[in-house]
Amino acid sequence: MKKISIFDTTLRDGTQGVGINFTLNDKIEIAHALDEAGIDYIEGGFPLASRREADFFKITAKEKFKNAKITAFGSTRKPGRKATEDENLLALINAESPSVVIVGKAWIQHITKVIKTTTLENMKMIEDSIKLLVREGREVIFDLEHFFDGYKEHPKQSLEILELATSAGASSLVLCDTNGGTLPNEVTKIISELPKERLAQIGVHFHNDTGCAVANSILSVEAGASHVQGTINGWGERCGNANLCTIIPNLAIKLDYDLTMSNKMNKLTHLSRYIADKANIIPEKNQPYVGTAAFGHKAGQHADVIVKAPHLMEHISGDKVGNERQILLSELAGKSTIIEKMNKFGDYTKESKEVIALFNTLKEKEGEGFEYESAEASFELLMLKALGRYRPLFELNNYHLETYKTWGVDSKTVGRIFLKSEGKEYMGAGVGVGPVGTLDAAIRDALTVYHPFLDEMTLSDYKVRVLNPENATKAKVRVFISSTDGEIDWETVGVSENIIEASWQALVDSMEFYYNTRKTK
Numbered sequence: 001m002k003k004i005s006i007f008d009t010t011l012r013d014g015t016q017g018v019g020i021n022f023t024l025n026d027k028i029e030i031a032h033a034l035d036e037a038g039i040d041y042i043e044g045g046f047p048l049a050s051r052r053e054a055d056f057f058k059i060t061a062k063e064k065f066k067n068a069k070i071t072a073f074g075s076t077r078k079p080g081r082k083a084t085e086d087e088n089l090l091a092l093i094n095a096e097s098p099s100v101v102i103v104g105k106a107w108i109q110h111i112t113k114v115i116k117t118t119t120l121e122n123m124k125m126i127e128d129s130i131k132l133l134v135r136e137g138r139e140v141i142f143d144l145e146h147f148f149d150g151y152k153e154h155p156k157q158s159l160e161i162l163e164l165a166t167s168a169g170a171s172s173l174v175l176c177d178t179n180g181g182t183l184p185n186e187v188t189k190i191i192s193e194l195p196k197e198r199l200a201q202i203g204v205h206f207h208n209d210t211g212c213a214v215a216n217s218i219l220s221v222e223a224g225a226s227h228v229q230g231t232i233n234g235w236g237e238r239c240g241n242a243n244l245c246t247i248i249p250n251l252a253i254k255l256d257y258d259l260t261m262s263n264k265m266n267k268l269t270h271l272s273r274y275i276a277d278k279a280n281i282i283p284e285k286n287q288p289y290v291g292t293a294a295f296g297h298k299a300g301q302h303a304d305v306i307v308k309a310p311h312l313m314e315h316i317s318g319d320k321v322g323n324e325r326q327i328l329l330s331e332l333a334g335k336s337t338i339i340e341k342m343n344k345f346g347d348y349t350k351e352s353k354e355v356i357a358l359f360n361t362l363k364e365k366e367g368e369g370f371e372y373e374s375a376e377a378s379f380e381l382l383m384l385k386a387l388g389r390y391r392p393l394f395e396l397n398n399y400h401l402e403t404y405k406t407w408g409v410d411s412k413t414v415g416r417i418f419l420k421s422e423g424k425e426y427m428g429a430g431v432g433v434g435p436v437g438t439l440d441a442a443i444r445d446a447l448t449v450y451h452p453f454l455d456e457m458t459l460s461d462y463k464v465r466v467l468n469p470e471n472a473t474k475a476k477v478r479v480f481i482s483s484t485d486g487e488i489d490w491e492t493v494g495v496s497e498n499i500i501e502a503s504w505q506a507l508v509d510s511m512e513f514y515y516n517t518r519k520t521k
């Protein structure tokens with residue numbers, strides 16, 4: 001099958017997206033991760049734009065990349081200037097990257113209204129710029145900015161630019177949909193009309209303003225393009241660039257094109273999440289292939305299909321792209337979902353009394369406002385109870401909290417707790433800013449000497465959601481608590497009309513989950 005080269009512009013066009021920023025160090029680490037994954041070209045930035053962009057090339061010029069060519073980006077020379085004196089082209093030469101991209105105008109309205117020159121001078125700008133960089137020994141990829149809009153108005157002019165760039169020595173002609181407004185039927189028609197046999201390799205670069213960037217990229221390959229540009233997670237200016245995390249598996253797994261990444265497809269999910277981590281962004285859950293929800297099944301009838309024949313419910317198996325299946329708990333779950341969770345404890349069927357009991361408890365609790373999709377640790381405790389495997393950490397006799405507030409000083413809560421654990425009675429005291437911290441401190445005060453594991457865990461997040469705000473102060477609240485021991489994280493839930501009671505339930509579940517399930521260190 002035809003070889004398609006994958007060109008990643010996360011570090012250049014990706015950073016033109018709202019909220020996407022990387023430090024120099026991040027950029028270098030990301031470049032190595034992209035290279036490891038099998039990306040062919042990595043567009044590292046615009047060296048003229050800033051010191052940091054130029055430094056990226058200085059540093060990467062001295063480093064080894066196994067698969068990828070590091071590529072610097074800039075535009076053609078300015079009108080009326082010599083290529084050898086153009087600061088942008090000089091910055092590209094100084095970048096010392098083996099390949100460079102130069103972007104040139106390919107829409108007459110841009111030539112006359114934006115760079116304010118003639119079509120003849122624009123042609124000379126393109127020719128001089130490509131020739132200079134080729135003379136300098138660089139592979140030159142030529143990006144035709146607004147190609148599709150330009151072609152729709154003046155196809156003859158667009159063809160002349162493509163032919164000129166080919167004869168000047170460009171290795172690839174990248175047809176850019178810079179404002180992202182082109183639709184799939186136009187892409188197929190236009191690329192099919194090009195005299196590809198007379199031209200350098202055709203590449204494409206789509207933005208996602210009509211939501212068609214991925215479809216446009218795939219159709220371009222089907223119509224003859226063999227170089228595809230895009231970004232990881234689809235980040236980029238305005239609505240983003242074509243998402244490589246979708247394009248790559250579509251080309252390699254669905255259409256069987258030959259990609260350098262073809263035999264490393266199981267690295268894709270990690271790549272997406274690693275780069276999102278660097279950008280400090282939580283990636284879209286429902287991103288195809290790599291999203292956390294991409295292989296998540298919530299409806300009971302769908303979880304039932306997964307148990308019987310997963311290939312009838314999932315278009316591919318998630319592990320092909322390094323992703324994982326999730327069976328989500330909710331009031332929409334059926335017994336198959338319960339069985340899937342219980343199967344680590346033995347073989348259960350829809351008729352097992354434990355399955356039926358837990359199914360009924362789940363529906364009842366979800367009806368009361370509990371939500372286990374984001375609090376699987378609380379569900380695990382329900383499951384241990386249904387299976388007779390639950391060990392209570394303690395039994396509460398009573399607790400007592402007092403909150404003090406003095407004018408001009410922050411409030412403070414003190415509390416005492418009386419409880420029984422493994423047949424013995426204990427008392428603990430705590431002080432905190434609020435009641436939840438105070439209860440946590442009091443339980444630990446009472447029990448840590450006897451249960452030192454409590455020192456290994458801490459609460460890491462606390463969230464409250466009002467379930468029926470129309471009931472004002474009588475509204476029910478749902479509290480989620482996240483906990484961690486530094487290696488594993490777990491979430492628990494509590495629901496009540498009283499926020500302290502809801503917090504208490506989630507807090508006790510957190511400690512009991514760890515008590516019941518932790519591996520002894």
Ligand SMILES: CC(=O)SCCNC(=O)CCNC(=O)[C@H](O)C(C)(C)COP(=O)(O)OP(=O)(O)OC[C@H]1O[C@@H](n2cnc3c(N)ncnc32)[C@H](O)[C@@H]1OP(=O)(O)O
Nearest residue numbers: 046048049050075076077078079103104105114115145178
């Ligand atoms: C389609 C794309 O994504 S292109 C990506 C562009 N990327 C960026 O703009 C990010 C980095 N850019 C920068 O740091 C700055 O814009 C710089 C340093 C490159 C230039 O800054 P300035 O000289 O102040 O120019 P400014 O950004 O205001 O305007 C763009 C200039 O580029 C010129 N230009 C735009 N496209 C081209 C082109 N294809 N060929 C030559 N010149 C071009 C414009 O005519 C304008 O020059 P002018 O002021 O002489 O008319």
Ligand SMILES: CC(=O)C(=O)O
Nearest residue numbers: 103143145146176178
């Ligand atoms: C080159 C580029 O980023 C564009 O035309 O969108």
